[in-house]
Amino acid sequence: MPIALKVLNFIKDSKCETIEHKTVYTAHDKAATLKLPEKIVGKTVVLKLDKEIGLALIPAHRNLDKNKIKKIAKVKKIDFASEIIIKNRLKGAKPGAVPPFGLIWKIPTFIDSPLLKAKKIVVNSGQHNFSFKISGAGLKKLMPDLIKGNFSQARK
Secondary structure, eight states: OOOOHHHHHHHTTSOOEEEEOSOOSSHHHHHHHHTOOGGGBEEEEEEEETTEEEEEEEETTEEEOHHHHHHHHTOSOEEEOOHHHHHHHSTTOOTTOOOSOGGGGTOOEEEEHHHHTSSOEEEEOSSTTEEEEEOHHHHHHHOTTOEEEOOEEEOO
């Protein structure tokens, strides 16, 4: 299945490069498939923030620190969104392949600061067999409302 038109329209004027690869379901597998270090492969986590949803982009080799992002998001309750919520609210993106472009769905997007320092990062496209390569500066330009912070932790 091709990348959703709404995602393609969103990135059309950016310097995003589309990468086709074998079907993968985790950021770890994407890094291995593309022979890239996990620190430049982003994984998008869909969150329930109180009664709303939001996206968090963290490096593939790290886990989300819910307490840290809870403070950054200024919410009382935080949890991972269910597959049903993802399918209903994030039209055009497959669960497990959600791109980190919350503006498309009018929801906040948080980015773990170390990703912005990378010359290029690889992020989800909405499909399991395509990804986008973009610079940290390009991502900031595409998503001027990105909320930056340090909210990941080493995998256990």
